[in-house]
Amino acid sequence: MSVAVLGAGAFGTAMAVALARDGQAVALWGRDAGVVRAMAETRENAGRLPGVVLPDRVTPVAEIAAAAEADTLLLSVPMQSLGGVLAAHPGLWDGKRLVACCKGVDLKTGRGPSGVIADCAPGAVPAVLSGPSFAADIAAGLPTALTLAARDAGEAQALQEQLSTGSLRLYRSTDMAGVELGGALKNVIAIACGMAIGEGFGESARAALMTRGYAEVLRLALARGAQAETLSGLSGLGDMVLTCTSEKSRNYAFGMRLGRAGQAEALATTEGIATARAVAGLAAREGLEMPITRAIAAVLEGEMTVEQAGGALLARPLRPE
Numbered sequence: 549m550s551v552a553v554l555g556a557g558a559f560g561t562a563m564a565v566a567l568a569r570d571g572q573a574v575a576l577w578g579r580d581a582g583v584v585r586a587m588a589e590t591r592e593n594a595g596r597l598p599g600v601v602l603p604d605r606v607t608p609v610a611e612i613a614a615a616a617e618a619d620t621l622l623l624s625v626p627m628q629s630l631g632g633v634l635a636a637h638p639g640l641w642d643g644k645r646l647v648a649c650c651k652g653v654d655l656k657t658g659r660g661p662s663g664v665i666a667d668c669a670p671g672a673v674p675a676v677l678s679g680p681s682f683a684a685d686i687a688a689g690l691p692t693a694l695t696l697a698a699r700d701a702g703e704a705q706a707l708q709e710q711l712s713t714g715s716l717r718l719y720r721s722t723d724m725a726g727v728e729l730g731g732a733l734k735n736v737i738a739i740a741c742g743m744a745i746g747e748g749f750g751e752s753a754r755a756a757l758m759t760r761g762y763a764e765v766l767r768l769a770l771a772r773g774a775q776a777e778t779l780s781g782l783s784g785l786g787d788m789v790l791t792c793t794s795e796k797s798r799n800y801a802f803g804m805r806l807g808r809a810g811q812a813e814a815l816a817t818t819e820g821i822a823t824a825r826a827v828a829g830l831a832a833r834e835g836l837e838m839p840i841t842r843a844i845a846a847v848l849e850g851e852m853t854v855e856q857a858g859g860a861l862l863a864r865p866l867r868p869e
């Protein structure tokens with residue numbers, strides 16, 4: 549089984565490096581031919597993952613069809629770009645294992661990564677790779693553990709074996725909904741935690757937000773048919789712990805800047821913003837109790853300040869835990 553990476557950002561490049569160091573030949577597709585040429589010449593992705601040498605087995609390619617010859621394709625573009633990339637090349641995906649590495653909810657359809665793959669590439673086998681991992685850590689060969697989910701247990705095991713390396717340990721799951729919801733929603737809670745620290749609410753408040761945020765994630769995931777064990781695993785609790793406690797997280801750092809300065813510039817990968825909007829809407833429609841997510845969405849819409857959001861959460865009626 550051969551593997552390629554679509555999306556030459558930090559995470560895609562890190563995965564290509566990890567798999568190549570483990571002995572696999574990996575095509576790495578980037579949409580910008582100039583960036584691809586520079587990677588091939590300098591053996592570095594200077595813009596997205598500076599300082600990491602691309603092993604010889606990584607081949608940067610500017611033609612998506614060349615990368616899509618592989619059996620397994622890691623989709624490492626931001627969540628809001630996933631549908632567009634798949635829809636733009638409809639002839640490439642039949643029979644391929646498409647492993648989504650992005651975390652979030654597509655704003656146009658309300659679907660997670662596997663739903664977007666099912667819509668845009670119905671002839672492919674969808675899978676999801678998620679969990680606590682900074683691209684720089686994977687690229688440095690530091691010990692990392694993630695969850696690989698596919699609907700079919702045999703597919704999940706085949707992908708687990710193909711994509712695990714000496715330092716990257718994958719656990720397998722068939723609970724696609726649980727894995728992708730945990731990955732999407734931890735970004736919302738990370739923004740909340742960043743806001744709390746930036747505003748000066750303190751570390752106790754952050755611990756409360758992580759814990760009560762986890763309760764919200766679990767509530768939504770169970771309502772979507774996910775298994776509780778998945779949410780307490782790497783792709784749920786594991787990623788929430790990492791993302792809510794590290795300024796290396798773009799979502800957490802964004803929240804922190806917003807808490808400190810009242811405004812902050814978002815990146816395409818500040819994926820918790822779109823997720824907060826999508827999930828706050830569906831929580832309201834479906835009567836799901838998700839007060840933290842709704843408060844974060846309100847702050848992001850400019851309907852309240854971080855200070856007001858904190859006050860509103862504290863003023864909620866007292867209830868059993």
Ligand SMILES: NC(=O)C1=CN([C@@H]2O[C@H](COP(=O)(O)OP(=O)(O)OC[C@H]3O[C@@H](n4cnc5c(N)ncnc54)[C@H](OP(=O)(O)O)[C@@H]3O)[C@@H](O)[C@H]2O)C=CC1
Pocket residue numbers: 555556557558559560578579580596624625626627629632633649650651681682683684817819
């Ligand atoms: N960085 C990390 O530590 C981790 C990231 N992830 C996930 O991986 C995904 C990618 O993140 P990451 O690599 O960090 O992000 P980056 O911002 O580093 O890279 C995103 C890449 O996607 C490319 N891209 C964006 N839109 C398109 C498009 N329409 N067509 C083709 N390529 C496109 C960008 O190209 P260009 O440079 O031309 O804009 C860029 O190369 C995210 O969903 C993220 O949540 C998961 C775990 C860890």
Ligand SMILES: O=C(CO)COP(=O)(O)O
Pocket residue numbers: 651679680681682735738787790791796797798799800817819
């Ligand atoms: O998902 C991540 C770690 O698992 C990276 O977090 P950010 O997308 O917030 O940078």
